[in-house]
Amino acid sequence: MSTTTAPAAPAQPVKSQSLYQIAWIQFKKHPLARAGMAILIVLYIIALLAGFLSPYSLTEYESGSNRISWSPPTTVHWRDDKGRFGPFVYGLKREVDLETFRDKYTEDRSTKYPVKFFVRRESAPYKILGIIPSTVHLFGVEEPAAIHLWGTDNLGRDQFSRILFGAQFSLTIGIIASLMSIVIGMIMGGLAGYFGGWVDSLIMRVVEVLTAVPELFLLITLRALFPLDIDPLLVMYLIIGILALVGWGGIARVVRSQLLSTREQDYVQAAVSLGASDSRIIGRHMLPNTLSYIIVSLSLSIPGYILTESGLSFLGIGIVEPYASWGSLLKLAQDGGFESISGRPWVLIPGVFIFLAVIAWQFVGDGLRDAFDPRRRR
Structure with a gap:
């Protein structure tokens, strides 16, 4: 009684990898490199979309008595006194600190100003990708209120x-x-x-x-x-x-x-x-x-x-x-x-x-x- 064996399958060719393919595979195994790449992607997206993400222009500020120099970061409130959800800010009251003789800012809780998204501001134009003119910003508030997430500088310009x-x-x-x-x-x-x-x-x-x-x-x-x-x-x-x-x-x-x-x-x-x-x-x-x-x-x-x-x-x-x-x-x-x-x-x-x-x-x-x-x- 004879037995037959199936013919062996032809050997599959080994796919070679280039130096850069191997380097990319090794790079993805490096946790700190992946973290650094993620941070850089975020930073360069921010830089690319700076005009859209910024509520104000680079040089925009109020003059005269309306200037809010060195104001602290604006507090964004997410719920009002009645528990209703929705981001809003209060206006600012400026006083003079008699000890330091510096301007002191406190919230004026008499009026709420809702934070609006995709706001059109003609006073703060920019160009998308440096080419397409636009005046739409991701967020903003109506005047006379202002939203300064990271405070202002000595001229009252938005630090954010x-x-x-x-x-x-x-x-x-x-x-x-x-x-x-x-x-x-x-x-x-x-x-x-x-x-x-x-x-x-x-x-x-x-x-x-x-x-x-x-x-x-x-x-x-x-x-x-x-x-x-x-x-x-x-x-x-x-x-x-x-x-x-x-x-x-x-x-x-x-x-x-x-x-x-x-x-x-x-x-x-x-x-x-x-x-x-x-x-x-x-x-x-x-x-x-x-x-x-x-x-x-x-x-x-x-x-x-x-x-x-x-x-x-x-x-x-x-x-x-x-x-x-x-x-x-x-x-x-x-x-x-x-x-x-x-x-x-x-x-x-x-x-x-x-x-x-x-x-x-x-x-x-x-x-x-x-x-x-x-x-x-x-």
Whole structure:
């Protein structure tokens, strides 16, 4: 009696994964990296929709006797005395504290002002995504009441709105300056590593000069070359250019060292023997090998640029009025002295956002570094 066996099933081909697919899988296993990515998504959505989320414009304030300078955060009530649900606020009564001679604000409970959603305010226009004009805001109250979730500054401007608008400058400058410095660093490092000789020596001497000069001193010196009364938007572009100008040296040095070893590889020599141009060899065959380092370097350099811009604006040589960044808003705490910090703690809220943005980018950078490092993979 003979037995027959079924033919063995053909072996299924193993699907290979690229380096970036493996890195993404490893990145998702990093809890702090996931938390940092979630924080960054929230922050950049806030910056993108700042005009819609803000009840007031960046520079809007009341003049004369109606100005409510340094008012505390507005208390939003969710139930009235009869237990009915619905957010509302009270107006403010201003008095003078005879001990500190500062304005003191208390709630005027004679009138309730309901908080309305999707309010149209012609006095606070903005552009959705910087393109589409709009006057619709997420929430607001009718005048003469006002809603200031994080208080007001010395001119009576809404701190909540200014922090959201400030996110556009602080977060954007970090990304753009990092991208510009990385592009310059890759180009200069690629030229130095590929050509060598006097090109390598010249570029590396420039890098050494940039490294030898203290970065903050160089930034202040370069910024001082321009007049203080120029257009504030031009100031932002100047800051981005200056940050990129002084930050590409370290990237160029690492790219150069990687390309010095890559230059001797067989596929590079084959491209040379086939008559490929120098730009094609550098751009298509050599620089792609540095992308893993570039991605990690980008995520780790952005928080440094955010801190640098905040420091410059804090010193008064960065973003200036009427525009705002987190650093310039934090400067209010210094201008008011210790009394401002102790009596008006809401002026420190921009520092909380700076901390969140920097720590989130650090978490993402650590996650990417571990994901691309085979020795740290989980």
